Amino acid sequence: xxxxxxxTPFPERAGAALQDAFLQEALTIATTKFIDLRKEAxxxxxxxxxxxxxxxxxxxxxxxxxxxxxxxxxxxxxRLGGTVHWAATGEExxxxxxxxxxxxxxxxxxxxxxxxxxEIDLNEALEHAGVTPVETDLGEYIIQLxxxxxxxxxxxxxxxxxxxxxxxxxxxxxxxxxADPEVLTGVARKALREKFLQADMGITGANFAVxxxxxxxxxxxxxxxxxxxxxxxxxxxxxxxxKVIPSMSDLVVFLAIxxxxxxxxxxxxxxxxxxxxxRAGELEGPEEFHLILLDNGRARQIASTLREALYCLRxxxxxxxxxxxxxxxxxxxxxxxxxxxxxxxxxxLKGNRSVRELAHASSxxxxxxxxxxxxxxxxxxxxxLREHLDREKIAPWTERVVFRAFRRLLxxxxxxxxxxxxxxxxxxxxxxxxxxxxxxxxxxxxxRTRDLPPVAARTFRERWKELR
Amino acid sequence: xxxxxxxxxxIRREVAKTPGLFGASTAPRPSDPAAGAEAxxxxxxxxxxxxxxxxxxxxxxxxxxxxxxxxxDAVPDAIADIARERGIRSLxxxxxxxxxxxxxxALSGRGLSVIAARAGEEHEVGRRRHRADxxxxxxxxxxxxxxxxxxGTLILLSGAGRPRSTSLLPDVHVAVFxxxxxxxxxxxxxxxxxxxxxxxxxxxxxxxxxxxxxxxxTADIELTLTRGVHGPKEVHAIFVEAA
Amino acid sequence: xxAPVRAALMITCLGDMFFPExxxxxxxxxxxxxxxxxxxxGQTCCGMPLFxxxxxxxxxxxxxxxxKLFERAEHVVVPSGSCAWMVKTEYPGLxxxxxxxxxxxxxxxxxxRELSQFLVEVLGVSRVDSKFEGKVTYHDSCHxxxxxxxxxxxxxxxxxxxxVELVELPGADQCCGFGGSFSVRLPEVSSAILDxxxxxxEATGARCLVACDAGCLMQMGGGLxxxxxxxxxxxxxxxxxxxVSR
Numbered sequence: 001x002x003x004x005x006x007x008t009p010f011p012e013r014a015g016a017a018l019q020d021a022f023l024q025e026a027l028t029i030a031t032t033k034f035i036d037l038r039k040e041a042x043x044x045x046x047x048x049x050x051x052x053x054x055x056x057x058x059x060x061x062x063x064x065x066x067x068x069x070x071x072x073x074x075x076x077x078x079r080l081g082g083t084v085h086w087a088a089t090g091e092e093x094x095x096x097x098x099x100x101x102x103x104x105x106x107x108x109x110x111x112x113x114x115x116x117x118x119e120i121d122l123n124e125a126l127e128h129a130g131v132t133p134v135e136t137d138l139g140e141y142i143i144q145l146x147x148x149x150x151x152x153x154x155x156x157x158x159x160x161x162x163x164x165x166x167x168x169x170x171x172x173x174x175x176x177x178x179a180d181p182e183v184l185t186g187v188a189r190k191a192l193r194e195k196f197l198q199a200d201m202g203i204t205g206a207n208f209a210v211x212x213x214x215x216x217x218x219x220x221x222x223x224x225x226x227x228x229x230x231x232x233x234x235x236x237x238x239x240x241x242x243k244v245i246p247s248m249s250d251l252v253v254f255l256a257i258x259x260x261x262x263x264x265x266x267x268x269x270x271x272x273x274x275x276x277x278x279r280a281g282e283l284e285g286p287e288e289f290h291l292i293l294l295d296n297g298r299a300r301q302i303a304s305t306l307r308e309a310l311y312c313l314r315x316x317x318x319x320x321x322x323x324x325x326x327x328x329x330x331x332x333x334x335x336x337x338x339x340x341x342x343x344x345x346x347x348x349l350k351g352n353r354s355v356r357e358l359a360h361a362s363s364x365x366x367x368x369x370x371x372x373x374x375x376x377x378x379x380x381x382x383x384x385l386r387e388h389l390d391r392e393k394i395a396p397w398t399e400r401v402v403f404r405a406f407r408r409l410l411x412x413x414x415x416x417x418x419x420x421x422x423x424x425x426x427x428x429x430x431x432x433x434x435x436x437x438x439x440x441x442x443x444x445x446x447x448r449t450r451d452l453p454p455v456a457a458r459t460f461r462e463r464w465k466e467l468r
Numbered sequence: 469x470x471x472x473x474x475x476x477x478x479i480r481r482e483v484a485k486t487p488g489l490f491g492a493s494t495a496p497r498p499s500d501p502a503a504g505a506e507a508x509x510x511x512x513x514x515x516x517x518x519x520x521x522x523x524x525x526x527x528x529x530x531x532x533x534x535x536x537x538x539x540x541d542a543v544p545d546a547i548a549d550i551a552r553e554r555g556i557r558s559l560x561x562x563x564x565x566x567x568x569x570x571x572x573x574a575l576s577g578r579g580l581s582v583i584a585a586r587a588g589e590e591h592e593v594g595r596r597r598h599r600a601d602x603x604x605x606x607x608x609x610x611x612x613x614x615x616x617x618x619x620g621t622l623i624l625l626s627g628a629g630r631p632r633s634t635s636l637l638p639d640v641h642v643a644v645f646x647x648x649x650x651x652x653x654x655x656x657x658x659x660x661x662x663x664x665x666x667x668x669x670x671x672x673x674x675x676x677x678x679x680x681x682x683x684x685x686t687a688d689i690e691l692t693l694t695r696g697v698h699g700p701k702e703v704h705a706i707f708v709e710a711a
Numbered sequence: 712x713x714a715p716v717r718a719a720l721m722i723t724c725l726g727d728m729f730f731p732e733x734x735x736x737x738x739x740x741x742x743x744x745x746x747x748x749x750x751x752x753g754q755t756c757c758g759m760p761l762f763x764x765x766x767x768x769x770x771x772x773x774x775x776x777x778x779k780l781f782e783r784a785e786h787v788v789v790p791s792g793s794c795a796w797m798v799k800t801e802y803p804g805l806x807x808x809x810x811x812x813x814x815x816x817x818x819x820x821x822x823x824r825e826l827s828q829f830l831v832e833v834l835g836v837s838r839v840d841s842k843f844e845g846k847v848t849y850h851d852s853c854h855x856x857x858x859x860x861x862x863x864x865x866x867x868x869x870x871x872x873x874x875v876e877l878v879e880l881p882g883a884d885q886c887c888g889f890g891g892s893f894s895v896r897l898p899e900v901s902s903a904i905l906d907x908x909x910x911x912x913e914a915t916g917a918r919c920l921v922a923c924d925a926g927c928l929m930q931m932g933g934g935l936x937x938x939x940x941x942x943x944x945x946x947x948x949x950x951x952x953x954x955v956s957r
Contacts, residue, residue: 015899026690033691060492067479074472080675086475138697139688155688162690181689185697192698197603213665223636223684223699230632230676231599241479248665249495252658263687266526266619270699271679281628281673283590283598289675299478303485323886323904324897361897363890363904364763366857386765395765407761407769410724411776416755420728435936445895449902450933453729460722460731464750467738 006334010357017328023159027329030158034320037264038371051257056374058250059242059311063302069211069244070293076214080276082289090120090296097122097203097236100290101131104234106200110192112218112225113137114205115153115314116238116294119336119349122203133203134195136224138188145172151330153316153337154262159329192224202228202286206239207313208254209291212247214275216291219258221269229274235286237274240294242310254313261373262315297349305384309344311374318368318378324361333358340368340378347385356394359385423455498659505663508656509648516647519617520707523650526620530682531695532703539710543644544574546706550642551580551607560602560638561609563587563629567644571609587629598631608634612645612705614660618653621681622705625664627674635680641700643680646708716833717747719784721777721823723794724756725925733790733925736952737826741788743952744834751780759797762805763891771805778802778815786833787823790948792855792924795825800858825855827864827923827947838871842953848880848917850908850931852924856884865923865947872950878915882908889930905934912942919955920944 005013017023042048062069074084087093100106109126111117111133123144126133135144139156143149146168150156157165166179169187177187204225208217216237218225229235245251259265278285301307319325319339330338335354337345340362347355359382368378389395409415430436435451438444446452498504512519524534537546551559558581564570565587572582583601602608610630614623622643626632635641651657664671684699695701718741722734741748758773777798781787789795802816830836847869855861862884869877888894888904895901908931912920920935920942922928932944949955 011897011899014897018899018903030691054495057492058494060489061494064483064488064492066483067476070479071476084472086471088471088475088478136698137688138686142688155691157688158691160689162692165689181692182694184689185686185694189697193603196698197599213668221684222686222697224697226632226636226678227698230626230636246494247497248661249497249658251661252654253495256654265530265681267621267679267681269530269681269683269685271681273677273679275668275672275675275677277675279627279669279673279675281587281590282626282675283585283595283631284633285626285675293475295475295478299482302479302482307486307489323888324900327900327903360764360893361900363853363886363888363893363901365853365886365890367853367884367886370857383763383765386763387767388765390765390767399764400766403761403764403766403769407766407772410756410758410761410773413753413755416724423728435933442895445898446933448898449937450905450930451936452933453929455728456731458731460727460734461750461752463731463735464752467735468750 010332010334010361013332013334014328017332022161022164023329026159026161027326030155031320031326034263038261038317038320041260041264041266045260048257048260051253052373052375054253055257056311058245058253059374062245063242063307063310066241066244066302069246070241073209073211073214073244074293076211077276077291080214082214082276082291085290085292087292087294087296090294093120093238093292093294093296094122094125096292098125098129100234100236101126101129101201104200106131106234108132108134108195108199109201109203110134110136110195110199110228110232111140112202112204112220112228113140113156114203114238115336116205116240117203118150119296120294134192134199136192136195136228137222138185141188141192142168145169149331149336151338152319153314153339155316159331196227196231199228199232201234201236202232203236203238204228206237206243207258208251209239209244210248210251211244216274217251218272218274219268220272223270226270226272229272229286230284233286234288234290235274235277236290236292238292238294241298257373258313258315261313261317261371301348306344306348306381308376308381309341309348311376312341312345313373315373317371317373321367321371323363323365323367333361341376344378344381344385352385352388352392353394355385356389359389417461420455420459424457427454498662501659501663501666504659508651508659512650512652515652516650519650519652520647522617522652523615523620526617527705528620530620532620532682532705535704535706537706537708540569540708543569543706543708544571547571547609547642548575548578548580550640550704554640556606556640557581558605559583559607559609560585560605560634562611562631562634566629567609567611585629585631585634599633602631602633602637605638607640607642608638609642609644610635612643612649614651614657615645615649616651616654616657619681621679622703623657624678624680625672625674626676626678627672630674632676632678635678636699639696639700640702640704641680642704642706644706644708715745715747716786717749718786718788718829719749719751719781721754721757721781721787721789721794721798722750723789723791723925725929726790729929730925730946732954733946733948736946736948736954737788737790739954740839740948740952744836746834749784751784753780757794757797759793760891762797762801767805774802774805774816775812778806778812778819781819782815784822786829787819788826788829789823790826790923790925790946792825792852792859792861793926795823796854796858798823825859825861825923827868828859828861830868831864837867839868839951841872841951842874843872843950843955844874845919846876846878846915846917847919847921847950848878848912848915849883850880850887850920850922850927851884852922852927853886855923865921868947868951869921875950878917880915881911887927887930889926891926894930901930905930909934909938909940913940917942919950921947921950923947
């Protein structure tokens, strides 16, 4: 993510998002719609709950033999005439793509939406190397024109109103376009059709890769995923190692719940199964197929408290229900992956220190866990992360001192009682009509926007004497 | 090779550190996929009318347009009607040998340009011409190898005489199928996929399988649904009773 | 005649300090239903604020103390979904390194219930004759709803009060923005979430907003009075005990 952005403390970034009226409106519309769509999809799908359990089990079982499945996948891809590359880091993955571009004379690459390529900042690297990356997913196309990063895992431009998109297209594509999604989509269709037909390379991610058959699976809606894997002469798929699944029987379990969780569709418009480069009898299809397996911090989580985060299907359902995400949007988080799962993925990819603020960007309400198709216990892992921040002394020492003092208070009923008496004394100047207002210091953060009840004239313990 | 060995070794080490979070197993697989596929076909040979009706409902729910004709001879006319209603003049189709009917022959001289892909043209000139034809066409005609009722989905295998772009580049996609393609649920699709991959190079001449559920769509702008982003704006399915 | 049900109150730190009237209402309500109520006096807090912020060693010390305090109670009743959740779900894990404490924690987990769950599951209450007239709306506290899987008992109990008209709150299952220390770590975000909640509350036309968690009541009540709303935020116990004034 942008370095300058990260220098601003998270509360300020969040505050700025709260002040952005366009963003607030866009977020409300989008997340509410997503929530309703998902609810409807699962309401009419009684088999869904059992499938979620099965999907979770498949992810866990696969992790337990991850190396075996990856090896099988690689062998099968190579048997089909594809090439497998092993990228331990984002930098290695970038290098692999750049080398391919150099060796094959690639000047323009069309991209289907891939969060993995965002994660490794591939576009910047390509541009520096003189290769033009063209985002073809409508949302990604919009933000590429706007020089922004995606703000949602599946709907990258959801923070933009149609007016803003019209303005953007009119400016960047030199035309006069109305704020009509239908018209704007048509503009993108026309502009990008030529690119698909001329590009040297197609770059995708992978939603799944089936080890048993060497198949890479793409779940999309627009058709660009099919274009970039059939028209250019080279197809490169970048895939996190956790996306591998053992068999086609496993695949259909995930297909049954992925689109429902993401957009409320039974299936997305296109599910594309790619088994290597084109075969001898095919008129179309790439001559070369490259699968880049990306670690970039994932393997390290297998035996860590963040293991479950490796189940993630990147559906975005947790973002849509998160009370924090719904208020501040994706950019305020500051990293590639926003929302509840984003906090865990950021810790995974960039280390615990990177989430010393974000780990607290949650009220632990549990709505994310409720909607996660593979039932990832995000709140639990956020609490574990916070525990790491304490243990590794990443949390500010002032905070740790306060909580230690708090503990001592709670371990002593006498101290507890005395604190009530102290509270009653200290609060006197701030009581207004039976409520506390205008408190200083930490408490002021509360009373700026909300009243606080005063410490009771007699606590329950003090009243118990008569009640007993 | 060093990169691969090192990469896998690192994962192996991590996996060995922990038994995992809970006892879990992957999806059960059919012990004899071919037999499983055969059993499904037998079942659908009985249940195809229910499956067809369910398909029609789900297909229409995702904005597909459903047609029904008596036999293969009626198909070219049905296609011509679709084209005429939309002022469409240029069509591309899969190889007639794959489709079971020759639209080009049937519709020639009716003001429609119909170009069929032909197996055996996979050389540079053939590829370039095919791409130009596909890019210029307004309507593409394919078969459907499996038709999934539960979700209104058409499943197409790519390969010789069955190019990928026929169902992708033109504005309108028309898929023609008979009762023997119908499946009821995704689980059956899983069995079929297992069966196809037992000897994949024999079962499939291409490297791609596409599940198509309605026209191309996006909701990336304010979550307003628009159809026909990069792929077709319309999808039609023609069910042939006698096929 | 059956032996009377005996229940120990876990009043919670917020309940003790800020909402003693809720505790009083609980005592009256439970006694009215024939329950013998006890109050182990050494109690302070369940330790959840420490646990949620990652101070697990400290939370474990508090858990150990709490477990001992309540070891002789037949039933433990808590007027807070989050504290009940803490005891039932997290205590055993926090104390897993000491087998005796762990066993004690598991026993306490079994004997502990949030108030509405206690009324319905243990006492079999469906109707409470209480003095209350008017529209109420109910907010699902996150830990009661998702942590303990409870959304029906409080609503059933409210509907069982003659004179109560229960209006469903749109977005009842959405967080109020409290989240413990979250409310002061990210006060602006917390308040923005609260504003959305209160807009929904006011749209119901209810005169009372009912919840089963002191934290939620502090947050929502604090927001309601700050905006001069006529809506009162009250605890379920107060409605059931007939202690909500006009």
